[in-house]
Amino acid sequence: xxxxxxxxxxxxxxxxxxxxxxxxxxxxxxxxxxxxxxxxxxxxxxxxxxxxxxxxxxxxxxxxxxxxxxxxxxxxxxxxxxxxxxxxxxxxxxxxxxxxxxxxxxxxxxxxxxxxxxxxxxxxxxxxxxxxxxxxxxxxxxxxxxxxxxxxxxxxxxxxxxxxxxxxxxxxxxxxxxxxx
Amino acid sequence: xxxxxxxxxxxxxxxxxxxxxxxxxxxxxxxxxxxxxxxxxxxxxxxxxxxxxxxxxxxxxxxxxxxxxxxxxxxxxxxxxxxxxxxxxxxxxxxxxxxxxxxxxxxxxxxxxxxxxxxxxxxxxxxxxxxxxxxxxxxxxxxxxxxxxxxxxxxxxxxxxxxxxxxxxxxxxxxxxxxxxxxxxxxxxxxxxxxxxxxxxxxxxxxxxxxxxxxxxxxxxxxxxxxxxxxxxxxxxxxxxxxxxxxxxxxxxxxxxxxxxxxxxxxxxxxxxxxxxx
Numbered sequence: 001x002x003x004x005x006x007x008x009x010x011x012x013x014x015x016x017x018x019x020x021x022x023x024x025x026x027x028x029x030x031x032x033x034x035x036x037x038x039x040x041x042x043x044x045x046x047x048x049x050x051x052x053x054x055x056x057x058x059x060x061x062x063x064x065x066x067x068x069x070x071x072x073x074x075x076x077x078x079x080x081x082x083x084x085x086x087x088x089x090x091x092x093x094x095x096x097x098x099x100x101x102x103x104x105x106x107x108x109x110x111x112x113x114x115x116x117x118x119x120x121x122x123x124x125x126x127x128x129x130x131x132x133x134x135x136x137x138x139x140x141x142x143x144x145x146x147x148x149x150x151x152x153x154x155x156x157x158x159x160x161x162x163x164x165x166x167x168x169x170x171x172x173x174x175x176x177x178x179x180x181x
Numbered sequence: 182x183x184x185x186x187x188x189x190x191x192x193x194x195x196x197x198x199x200x201x202x203x204x205x206x207x208x209x210x211x212x213x214x215x216x217x218x219x220x221x222x223x224x225x226x227x228x229x230x231x232x233x234x235x236x237x238x239x240x241x242x243x244x245x246x247x248x249x250x251x252x253x254x255x256x257x258x259x260x261x262x263x264x265x266x267x268x269x270x271x272x273x274x275x276x277x278x279x280x281x282x283x284x285x286x287x288x289x290x291x292x293x294x295x296x297x298x299x300x301x302x303x304x305x306x307x308x309x310x311x312x313x314x315x316x317x318x319x320x321x322x323x324x325x326x327x328x329x330x331x332x333x334x335x336x337x338x339x340x341x342x343x344x345x346x347x348x349x350x351x352x353x354x355x356x357x358x359x360x361x362x363x364x365x366x367x368x369x370x371x372x373x374x375x376x377x378x379x380x381x382x383x384x385x386x387x388x389x390x391x392x393x394x395x396x397x398x399x400x401x402x403x404x405x406x407x408x409x410x411x412x413x414x415x416x417x418x419x420x421x422x423x424x425x426x427x428x429x430x431x432x433x434x435x436x437x438x439x440x441x442x443x444x445x446x447x448x449x450x451x452x453x454x455x456x457x458x459x
Contacts, residue, residue: 036296066248066287075285076239076248081327081360103327103418104360125228125418126327126362127451129248131235148298149248149287163224163420175421177413179355 005159009057010098012118018164020171024122025159030059030101032153034080037144038088041152045091052143052152055096062102064149065139066129074139074155076129079103082121086110093117105174106166114168121166123173135160183260183315185459187267190317191276193457197321198253198280201455202245205236208390209366209427209452216364216417216424225422229364232417232450247451250286251323253277253305256384260314270307273319277305289326308380316458320387323453328365329446331357334379337441343402346371346443351409353445354426359419362449366390367410367429370444372436382446385430387454394431403429 001021006014008028018024031053033041044051062082066075082102089100090113098119103126113119124132138156145151165173210233217229239246255273259265265272281288281302288302312318333353337345350369357365370381393400406429416422427450436442 039296064248064287064289066245066250067285069243069285072244075287076245076250078248080249081330083360103362105358105419123359123418123420125231125235127247127449128231128235130239130242130244130246131231133244134238148300149289150298174359174419175414175416177355177358177415179351179413181352181355 008059010059011057015098015118015120015168018120018167019169020164020167020173022164024162024164026059026162027158027160028156030061030155030157032061032063032065032155034062034064034150035084036147036150037152038085040144042088042091053154055092058097059099059101060092060097061155062100065133065153066149068139072133074133074136077133077136078129079124079126082106089113093119101162111166111170111172114166115170118168120164120168122162123165124160124162132160182262182264184264184266185317187265187272189459190265190269190272193459194273194276194319194321195280195283197319197455197457198277198286198323199284201321201323201453202250202284202286203239203243205239205246206389206452206454209450210236212390212427213364213450216427220422220424222416222422224420225417225424228417228420229424245284245286246453247325248287249289249325249327250281251289251325251453253281253302254322254324254383255305255307256320256387257307257309258312258318259309260316261311262315263317269309273307274303274305278303318456318458320456321454322383322386325449325451328361328449331361331447332379332382332445334375334442334444336375337443339439339441341441345441347406347409349443350406350445351413354410354415355413357447358415361447362451363415363419364417364424364427364450366427366448366450366452367406368446368448369406369429369431370442370446371431371433373434373442374436374440375442377434378442378444379446381432381434382444385432386446386448386452387456388430390428399431399433403431
């Protein structure tokens with residue numbers, strides 16, 4: 001298992017070298033979006049409207065941060081559970097999104113989309129929102145301000161600690177429970 | 182009759198909200214530290230270490246432990262010799278709103294269908310029990326959505342008994358896997374009625390990890406379930422390990438002869454609870 005330092009937006013070559021279990025320190029620009037924002041993005045795609053950020057090479061962080069205290073760019077900012085975005089993720093990957101950041105299992109459709117479109121699913125530590133916020137240098141709402149915590153934010157991050165959970169080769173890092181499901 | 186001013190309750194509730202969001206209870210911190218010692222896997226130890234670091238950072242910086250600062254839930258035990266000046270539910274709700282605003286806590290409540298945010302995290306969820314005495318005990322939990330979504334309620338047949346309960350709980354935790362931010366704390370409500378079992382399951386989560394059920398039979402069941410859940414090997418954040426749950430807490434009540442209600446309320450490792458007695 002390797003450790004990589006990558007810069008977002010990501011390209012196919014970045015994604016191809018990642019294997020489930022690798023650690024990534026991510027620097028650069030990433031975008032926040034969760035439930036309501038994903039619905040709006042897909043509604044905009046249906047209507048043929050231009051999206052608030054370029055999907056090509058984009059990294060989407062499933063997070064709804066707490067409000068920023070004075071002197072800080074953002075409040076607590078850990079990942080939210082990803083499966084709720086599973087119905088949107090394949091479409092966004094097909095349009096250029098390279099990675100998503102969240103916590104928890106993804107559907108078979110998302111895992112297939114990662115293989116088909118050279119994508120990766122990163123896990124961040126859930127419930128470590130205060131700690132993870134220390135890697136966020138800048139946060140700016142760029143769309144859907146009225147959604148409050150669910151607005152789309154452009155984040156500038158430095159060495160954001162991530163684990164490759166699902167890679168572009170069909171591998172998954174989560175432990176299989178000792179239970180016949 | 183003892184009269185308690187609305188203002189006294191208001192101030193106490195604001196304090197509960199602010200404190201619960203930032204300070205992980207000592208017994209939970211201790212349980213995470215102990216689990217870290219017990220883990221062989223490097224990733225499990227790394228994650229549990231991050232959780233301890235996060236707790237320290239939240240306490241020192243004033244940032245909430247988790248960005249999901251949850252639904253404001255309150256279990257109130259209201260003494261029958263207490264007269265509250267003002268409307269108790271209204272006071273708690275207003276104080277919860279003030280606490281979320283003051284503490285820069287995320288407002289997460291919305292209309293179930295339009296998804297429009299209510300803007301102030303209201304309404305608080307308040308359960309009131311009338312008890313003998315002239316005091317008010319208020320238990321507060323800030324409950325995150327990720328773990329709450331993994332909770333389930335079912336109506337077993339009486340014949341399914343303890344084996345059926347075990348099977349349902351362990352299967353649920355296996356299905357939940359990494360989603361509820363393991364290591365979890367599992368609240369179990371057994372008995373009562375369809376509506377009461379989940380409330381019991383949630384109430385169970387207030388009992389400190391260091392306190393087994395006072396009933397030795399139930400304490401044994403808690404221990405057995407915890408061992409079964411930890412055998413799943415899901416581990417911290419689902420990446421494998423011995424610590425899938427930090428504790429199982431059961432509350433039980435009599436039920437109808439035809440029924441065996443069962444509820445599993447899943448709590449993440451960030452167990453934001455705090456109580457006050459006035």
